Amino acid sequence: MSFFRKLFRAEESGPQGQPGESPAAEPAATEVPPGSSPPTAPAWWASSEAAPEPGATTPPEGTPAEPGATSPPEGTPADDETPTAPYRALSEEQARARLADASGTPTPPHGTPLYDTQPVEETIRLDEDAAPPLVARRSAQGLAAMAVRDIGRVRETNQDSVFAMLSTLPRENGDVTIGLFIVADGMGGHQGGEVASRLAVRTVVHHVLSQLIMPALDDSLTEALQPLMISAVQAANEAIWDAAQVMGSDMGTTCTAALLVGQGLYIAHVGDSRAYLFEPGGLRALTADHSTVGRLIQLGQLDPSEAREHPLRNQLYRTIGQQPQVLVDFIYQPIGQSSHLLLCSDGLWGLVEERQMEQALSRSPWPQDACNELVALANLAGGDDNISAVVVALPITER
Secondary structure: OHHHHHHHHHHHOOOOOOOOOOOOOOOOOOOOOOOOOOOOOOOOOOOOOOOOOOOOOOOOOOOOOOOOOOOOOOOOOOOOOOOOOOOOOOOHHHHHHHHHOOOOOOOOHHHOOOOOOOOOOOOOOOOOOOOOOOOOOOEEEOOEEEEEEEOOOOOOOOOEEEEEEEEEEOOOOOOEEEEEEEEEEEEOOOOOHHHHHHHHHHHHHHHHHHHHHHHHHOOOOOOOHHHHHHHHHHHHHHHHHHHHHHHOOOOEEOEEEEEEEOOEEEEEEEOOOEEEEEEOOEEEEOOOOOEHHHHHHHOOOOOHHHHHHOOOOOOEOOOEOOOOOOOOEEEEEEOOOOOEEEEEOHHHHOOOOHHHHHHHHHHOOOHHHHHHHHHHHHHHOOOOOOEEEEEEEOOEEOO
């Protein structure tokens, strides 16, 4: 190749020693890996070359340039380099300008048709006057989740356990968003509460994955979501009860598990951990506390504002793992216009007022920031218990 380049340079040198213009090189072809399908049409936003003017011809490779030809523009590769046409994406303004041009079908560089007129198997065919859609409505907040637990300022061990997972399941009629979020507040000492809460989370996650996620991927899902969530928490109760009998422990835990499927929440709940929705009107508790104070509030014998200071506020009458059978509360709730889902232990809601929790959730769209602020508020209020929070930012589209 070096020999031919030298030969061409010798031929291109005119009588006055004026070099000719180097022939333009064609863009390098993209190699298609084995087994993959080639694109149906070139991406119109991926090329930056100008289309040749009508009637213009390209000299064959190796043809000497005519005397008096202009020098190539600055940035043209040298003779000892292999020239390659640059590829860069259009700016957003250029893309929108092309979409706004309704005078006719846009044509990309080199006269290549913008859309393939032949249908491709398993590919949606675009009309000739169609164009790749741009996002006209932007999200003010996207779907995200974070789970945080903190030992607090008094306890020597952390007996809380948390879990957060977001995923998407492929379905025939459209993909479905799936989220699983759990808070478990253990009790029974270092060898009891910590084991119980972790075992509860592990059992619920395993049950949901095996009974919902995997069957959905195999298109063999048959179980309804309400009995699935109830049976998941009951399985956790059985696992903890069996382990407690072997260990000779009275360990137990609360368990609040929320399953997000599309626009609906499916919640299974035992104990005094809580699930809240942050709606336009403020925080709303979705669960009822299985405590003496919670029961008094339900009966109308105690005002909710008095619950924080009541001497029986930590006395629970229903937990996971301390009886061979357990009754599980189930709540279904559409998310509607809500901006956040919050799951937390009593180490948070027992020390931080709802007004402060609302401010923490609304201050930042990121769940990590909200969790950190909620934990800090609980520690500033004394931190006399383990603190757990799961914050889920729900999608909000700018209107």
